[in-house]
Amino acid sequence: MKDRPNDLLLLAGQILAVIMQIFVTIGAAALLIALPILLFAGDLINAEIASEFGEAASGLPMVPIVAMIAIALGLLAMLFVFLGKLRAIIATVGEGDPFAPENARRLNLMAWLLLSMQLLALPAAGLGLLLAKWADQFEDQSITIDAGFDFTAILMVIVLFILARVFKHGAAMREDLEGTV
Numbered sequence: 001m002k003d004r005p006n007d008l009l010l011l012a013g014q015i016l017a018v019i020m021q022i023f024v025t026i027g028a029a030a031l032l033i034a035l036p037i038l039l040f041a042g043d044l045i046n047a048e049i050a051s052e053f054g055e056a057a058s059g060l061p062m063v064p065i066v067a068m069i070a071i072a073l074g075l076l077a078m079l080f081v082f083l084g085k086l087r088a089i090i091a092t093v094g095e096g097d098p099f100a101p102e103n104a105r106r107l108n109l110m111a112w113l114l115l116s117m118q119l120l121a122l123p124a125a126g127l128g129l130l131l132a133k134w135a136d137q138f139e140d141q142s143i144t145i146d147a148g149f150d151f152t153a154i155l156m157v158i159v160l161f162i163l164a165r166v167f168k169h170g171a172a173m174r175e176d177l178e179g180t181v
Helices: 004-040 042-053 062-093 101-134 153-181
Strands: none
Touching: 004 042, 004 062, 062 101, 101 153
16 A cells, blocks of 8 residues: 555656657647658649748748758657656556666666757757748748757756766676675
8 A cells, every 4th residue: 555656756747758758749740741841842832832921032042941851850859768767667667676777778878868968959959040021021920939058958968968877887796785685
């Protein structure tokens, strides 16, 4: 009975991770649908922009948009894997085996994924600024870019790397203890 809150917490973590993976999949699918539409209907979109805002309006900046979609797809793929590793860790904790050697590797990979996501956000911010500049030519249209260094995410990367070492050490200690019994 004492373990019941932990079971609910693990269940909530699993459910949340699954829901987030579903949303990530939907987002990736939407981007994969949008990409060929942009590439093949770019002329139609540019014609619509010209008819709506006049011939002086510049066309859709396809290269930055396609690059932004590619970066977003990369970010979503990394997030999907990150959440999958989190689900696997939650499962081993639920089974009573948190110091499984694989969890150390999972935490290490999660740290690298999170670091990669932070680094990939930098060119995305630059592309966002290009798109915001493009949108400035239209009246009543604007794009706001909130870009900056995310100290919380960098702290989380450090925490994940440290936890990976703790779990690796815990797994080694458990193996040593099992070997002496």
